Amino acid sequence: MKDHNYIPQKAKVVERESLSPDCLGLKIRFPKNYQFNFHPGQFVMVSVPGFSEVPIGITTAPDKNDFEIGVRSAGTVTKKIVSLMVGDDIYINGPFGNGFPLQKMKGKNIVIIAAGIGIFPLRSLIRYLGNNKKIFKSLTIFVGSKCPESLIYKKEYKEWEKFAKVYTTVDSCGPTWDGCIGNITTLFDKNKINKGSLMIACGPPIIYKSIINRYVGKSIAENDLYFMLERKMKCGVGKCQHCTCGELYVCTDGPVFSYDQIKYNTEALS
Amino acid sequence: MNKVKIAIFDLTDCEGCELQFIALREKLLKRGNDFEITNWRLANEINSNGPFDVTFIEGSPIAETDIETLKQARKMSKIIITLGACADLGGMQSALLEKKRERDLLEVYGPKYKTNSLPPKPVSYYVDVDLHLPGCPVNEEELERLLSSLFIGKKFSPKNHSVCLDCKVAGNPCLFLDEGFCLGPVTRGGCKAPCPANGIRCFGCFGPIEAANLPALKSAGEKHNSVENIDNTLSLFFSKQDVYKEYKISQKKGKNVS
Amino acid sequence: MSHNTLSQFISKIEGHGKLKYNIAESCVSVNIDEGERLFERLVIGRSYTELAFITARICGVCPTAHAIAATRAIEDAFGVDLNDKINSLRYAIEAGQIIQSHALHLFFLALPDYIKVQNGLELHEKDPGLFKIASELKSAGDEVIKVIGGRAIHPLTPTVGGFTKVPTKKEIEKLIIKIRSAQRLAIETLEIFAGLKYPHLNKKEEYFSLTKNGFVDILGDKLMSTEGVESDVKSYQYVIKEIVKKNCTAKHALHDGHGFIVGATARVNLMSEDDFNPKTQKALKMLKIKLPITNSFKNNLAQAIEILHFCEEIEKQLTSFIWSKDERTKVGYKIKAGVGVGATEAPRGTLFHMYEFDEKGIVINCDIITPTVQNLTSLEDDANEYLKQNKSVSIPRRQKELEMLIRAYDPCITCSVH
């Protein structure tokens, strides 16, 4: 039983899969009668007893009893999470955050930009759109990564290509890579996008700057451009203050923000 | 499960920090199945030459044998943890100016004396350090936190707040206000503020907090203290720290300007 | 780098020393391998207010002794008179220091040799009862320092003119109860150490201790020896001379060109039977312990005697602290230029601090002589004497017993190189 909002729900790791040298995918299942509903783009607070909690995006669409997460080993807690085995307990609190603007996607050309582990939460959206192909007009996915080995979910590109155009690029590579080389902006140069598209990006803040320079005021409207922000978080419910950007809380107002929401917010896009 | 093999080496220092292990004795005995101390000169009759899973280094490397021990310990250990201010910061002894060491030795030992030692440095000057446990001496509870983290494989990090949090929570009167100076505001906390609790100002033994603002400390302290006294106190534990060196440089520049 | 770099030093003593035993010539020496921290230089140019804090860190085993010696030296220089209340509390914390250090040494460093265990952990496994005595006695010593000094290692409260903070009456009363129950453990400890079989060694030595009005006193003002030397603490430099030895970072102290002994044995030997506290007297009689002690191995026995004696003493001093009429626990003073000498009986013997101050209380000169420096000469002499007197003992046994002898001295090499 959950008796106050900081007590997480116990769940189990039912599958685990290495996604890249330092990333792991986990499938998580709650006990039978536990209700867990979420929107694509929301995140959960994940904890293991003895270790603290960390915010982690959900990577699947809300269509099954289980859900998946992808975790990069970055520090204390994430290192522990990636060491979990099938059958281990894992503790989940949430879901938290606003999620993607699904309503606005109706009939639109959608562009998804994922750099590095930014693909984790966006995969939830891709899968959702894959399940609901009728609602949007077209889907373009730009994926960038350091090297071919750290291109996460590449196995699924085939599946995605059934309903989307997928373009990938890597910063550097060995001889076996025959795709595009260069950072993610290289893809912007090579592939024209439709004017009036809805664009959603997740990755390190630096790419947001190039996206703004490139598209705002040209092909994308300010309120059609969405960024996911990443901040330190301790509570997930708008109390601890770690995730604030000016007036906004990444945990409750975000993590998905439209550009016009944050363009004057000096802390959001710093 | 294999027992974690722990080694504890003391270089040149007062050996106070390692006594904190003895202070934890009953608690540690409960975990007898999880670890064994295979090298501890102070407490073991027979000591292994390694390899070790976790090695604590106490003291600052000064004597030739200290540096030997240190390098050999690094080779034989998976994790090196500095135990206390001497290992972590170079200790108070490192406050003496290196270029005056020869003269200092002459003053104490006379002209015929030859030394085999080098000026005191933090351990990290010679070898890579994986974790730091600050303090002079290390705080018992923090050592306990470190060990319990170690046993479950959680990364330990020292506290990030200033001593003032510990101090306020303990309900101590603030000595910065009452007596005009204290290093608490720029010193890493976790110690539980025993010094202010007992009426003496913080000497900074946990080392500087991240982004310690020493010039601001100086201007706040200057009203009731000579800059010389402030510098003296700061030098005790901070002398080998980058913030302190930067502060000294900015001081010099400031003087030249005025 | 040799493979045994990590186990080259004599184990279970404070600090780094190597035993050099030349079997062919049947002689030994102790090499000291401790880096010079140069505390005597570190304090130069610093304010007197920092001295107790800094010098305590010379030694983590007897920091209280250093803090008190430094404080007494400053008080000597400034001409500060303390009241009885302050003196009682000082006495109690210094005695607590002796108990804390002796208990650590006796049970965790020395005793394992006699009962053939490797370390404290094994002691716990093989003889939990004994371990419990050790643990409780140690924690009684810790508690005295914690309650009076603010924490168990590197105490905080001793300051020029008294204490920055004193415990409440309630806290003292609790401490008295704890120290009273420690007395029972101290008696058991004394029984254990009176019953040990010590290796053979018999050598006449000169023993020194601090005294006051002719009695051994850990906060005394006169130096006295078993050979009739008597001198004011202030002129310690005429009685005790430090020499520098080649390749040795610790100095050696001599009196009149020869070695001498300070510490538990010295204090006990300078006391007459009725100088001991009642329970100690009774125990000495009951256990038929003969004084003076002339076998340096039996320094451990002397330490055990002292634990009991000082447990009683602490109770006495704390009681008089509570009942004393004086109000102040810190007296005022004026900073003065001049020289001050402060001494105290540290666990291992007489500890001297000397400072010279300018008119602002800034240190311009400093000299510190630690107990181990005073014992080093005798330690080596004793070791060689042991070899002479124990020719029939097997070589490995001799090697082992030599280490035990060194341990019996409880040298603090850490202190000796400061």
Next chain:
Amino acid sequence: MAKVIFENNLKELALSLSKDAKVFAPVKTHPNSTYSQYSFVEFSKEMELVIDYPTTNLPPKEFLLPPKDILFTYSNGQSQSPVIEKKVIFGLSYEDLYGVEKLTKLFSSPIKDDHFLEIKDSTLIIGADHFSPPKSLNFDLYLQKINSEIYVGHAGTKKGSQILKNSLFKNQEIKIPKVSKKKDLLLSNPDLPKIIMKSKDHPVWNDLAKICLGCGICSYVCPLCYCFEIDDEIDITKDDICSTKCRTWDSCMLNSFAETNAGNFRGELSERIYNWYFHKFVRMPKEYGFSGCVDCNRCVIFCPAKINYRNTLMRLVKDWESKNERS
């Protein structure tokens, strides 16, 4: 008819309440200190109550949002929330009462913090000051000081009226004066949020960053600073993982506060100082409709650099006004 209690009976009142709960009351704990003489401590009979405290070391949030608070414990695969003990905070000043009121609101919406509210619900709030009782009735009981001897009791809740039945309160005909706190023109300036919002580039932040030590004291002593850290503590003596989820005080003045993989979002002290003001005077007003300051003056008293937020605000307001006049 008013319920009246004499000043020399207040101590007895506090002690009578301590029968069923821990009573925390202001006491002169450090008479020799110039700045930090008073603290709220667990009250017992050998202590002297100081009902007119000028200020205390820590604000009453120390009991509602304790510096280290156990959210729940975990052992043998089970989570368990702690038993919350009953408390009384006795003798809160007018400002501190408002501090408690605002803090409670902060933890009540938009998302409820169940744990905080549980603590608040098991705490009895008893105010004492010479002003007329706050209109919001943010107390269980309020003791209005009429003169140096007499206090009149006002109940804010049922629990409060229960206490008024104590025989220490006498029924007495008495004229209760209307005393209201003077309006704080600086803090109630309606433009304040806007002014601060638009002042990120004002030189004041860099000026402050030159003298601020970044110690965080101003957060710890503020009745309305509530940012926190959460971590698990582990019990070393247990083989099985037995952990305690602890909430501890944090401060946005500390360098690591907004540090992430992607960099430190407030890596400059000037940015952190700006955020401190921004939270109190922009974010909080926007979120809750009130400012994050009740003018208790603690951050001014206890700042080692003697930084006074009022001077900062006044400078900003002045510069804003003169800029607007010009344009």
